Amino acid sequence: MISSTPTQRPISTTSRYLHKVGSRYFTYLEIAHPADRILLVDSAALVTGRMTAKVLVAGTIVHVDNRYLAVWVRERSAWKFIAYQPTPIIIR
Numbered sequence: 001m002i003s004s005t006p007t008q009r010p011i012s013t014t015s016r017y018l019h020k021v022g023s024r025y026f027t028y029l030e031i032a033h034p035a036d037r038i039l040l041v042d043s044a045a046l047v048t049g050r051m052t053a054k055v056l057v058a059g060t061i062v063h064v065d066n067r068y069l070a071v072w073v074r075e076r077s078a079w080k081f082i083a084y085q086p087t088p089i090i091i092r
Contacts, residue, residue, distance in 0.1 A: 029061070030054040033068075045072040045079070051086065065089045 020026055031053040039046040046069065053064040066086035072079045 025058060027056040028053055029056055043074040044082075045074075046070075047072065050089075 031051070033049065033051045035047050035049040037048045039048075048067070048069050051064065051066045051068050055062045055064060066088055068087070069083075069085045070081070071083040073082050074080075
């Protein structure tokens with residue numbers, strides 16, 4: 001089960017997220033997701049980086065700028081995506 005925990009909105013389940021994608025509630029217009037560092041620990045990979053995007057949300061363009069941590073686990077010779085934690089970058 002995927003669970004999204006945005007910083008300013010309630011938690012969204014996989015079904016809600018997929019419904020929003022399918023109904024075009026939001027559409028990713030541009031996205032960049034480079035990895036800055038990959039740390040391998042046993043059968044896990046911790047990936048950090050910055051994700052920027054331009055997203056159309058309910059007809060309004062929103063710019064996203066996050067640092068992230070993604071967690072992957074190697075199972076049976078394949079990598080499985082386990083968790084993703086974004087943290088918004090706030091420029092003051």
